[in-house]
Amino acid sequence: MKGYEFPINIFMLYRKFITKLSLFFSTLRVKAMLFFLGCSHGKNLRVDGKTVIHIDKKGSLRFGENVEINSRFSSNLVGMTNPSVFQCIGNGSIHIGDNSGCSSTVFSSRCNITIGRNVKIGGNVRIFDHDYHPLDYKQRTNVYLPDTGIPSYPVIIGDDVFIGTNAFILKGVKIGDRSIVGAGAVVSIKNIPPDSLVVGNPAKIVSKSKNNVAPCPLPTLARIV
Numbered sequence: 732m733k734g735y736e737f738p739i740n741i742f743m744l745y746r747k748f749i750t751k752l753s754l755f756f757s758t759l760r761v762k763a764m765l766f767f768l769g770c771s772h773g774k775n776l777r778v779d780g781k782t783v784i785h786i787d788k789k790g791s792l793r794f795g796e797n798v799e800i801n802s803r804f805s806s807n808l809v810g811m812t813n814p815s816v817f818q819c820i821g822n823g824s825i826h827i828g829d830n831s832g833c834s835s836t837v838f839s840s841r842c843n844i845t846i847g848r849n850v851k852i853g854g855n856v857r858i859f860d861h862d863y864h865p866l867d868y869k870q871r872t873n874v875y876l877p878d879t880g881i882p883s884y885p886v887i888i889g890d891d892v893f894i895g896t897n898a899f900i901l902k903g904v905k906i907g908d909r910s911i912v913g914a915g916a917v918v919s920i921k922n923i924p925p926d927s928l929v930v931g932n933p934a935k936i937v938s939k940s941k942n943n944v945a946p947c948p949l950p951t952l953a954r955i956v
Contacts, residue, residue, distance in 0.1 A: 746805075753803055754779050761800070765792070772798070773829065779803045781814035791819040791840075792826075795848070799832035809854035809896050811835035823860070823883075828890070839863070841883040842902075850888055853896035853914065860886045860902045889925065 757778040765772055769789030773796030780802030786792055801807050802815045816837040817825055823840030827833075833852035838844055841861040846852075861883035864871055870880055884903035888894075892906055895914035900906070904918050907925030912918060917932040928938035 750779070750806060753806070757782065757803075765794075768792070770794075776800075778815075779806050783814050783816045783818075785817070786819040787821055787823075788819065791822075791824040792817055793824075794827045795829035795831070797830045798827050801832065801834040807834045807854060809834065811854045813837065813855065820861075840886075841881065843885040845885070845887045847888055847890035847892065847908070849891045850894070851892075852894045853898070855897045856894050856900070857898075858886055858888075858900040860884060862902065 754777060757780055758776060761778045761782050761784070762772065762776065764784050768784065768786055770786070770792040771790070772794035775797045776794055777798070778800045782800055782802060784792065800815050802811065804811050811834055813835050815833060815835055816839070818837075818839040819825060820839070820841045823842060825838050825840050825844045827846045828848040828850065830848055831846055831850040831852070833856065834854040836852050836856045836858065839859045839861070844858055844860050861881055863881070865880045866882065867880055882902060886900055886902065887905045888900070889906055889908035889910070891909045892912070894900065894912040895916065897915045898912050899917045900912070901917070901919045903921050904923070905921065906912070906918075906923045907927060909925055910923055910927040910929065912934070913928070913930035915932065916930055916934040918929060918934040920929065920934060920936065923929055923936060924939065926939060927936050929936055
């Protein structure tokens with residue numbers, strides 16, 4: 732006699748219920764935060780999981796239409812390690828374009844971070860338009876000195892860009908439309924042309940067209956059997 736098997740369809744229904752519940756309350760929370768912070772968002776904003784928003788100036792964070800923010804571990808099994816974070820320090824600003832999405836991404840701006848339309852940002856990506864700390868060791872060691880002299884330059888990411896998991900996008904980087912940033916890349920290249928493939932640490936442009944990347948072959952019947 733076979734042992735009792737838990738019906739898989741019941742488990743799937745339970746998982747869908749938890750996802751809908753998380754989406755409802757997470758989205759509601761973020762929308763309320765944006766309202767009280769004077770920040771705008773387009774229609775169909777979807778948030779799943781914890782999101783941290785720290786801004787110093789009202790209205791410095793803007794989301795376009797159909798933006799998706801994901802931070803719940805079980806909803807994306809890429810191995811997410813932290814909440815999604817949107818930090819605007821001083822006059823910093825962040826703009827996320829229409830139909831773009833991210834998973835556990837940390838955005839930190841002292842200047843400006845602009846994300847285009849249809850951009851997909853993988854799990855645990857970091858996008859900084861500044862260095863967080865001064866380069867002058869005297870300012871770093873003396874806590875009484877003002878927090879000045881921190882280099883900050885805008886980050887601009889074009890339309891239809893894909894950024895792989897665990898990548899770092901650093902200050903002053905401009906990524907052209909339709910480009911791909913490989914997983915784990917540390918990008919400090921100031922001007923990446925459209926249709927580029929960027930990989931490595933430090934990142935390098937290895938191709939001017941993503942069409943040069945060979946797709947993974949589909950499994951044949953022999954492989955399945």
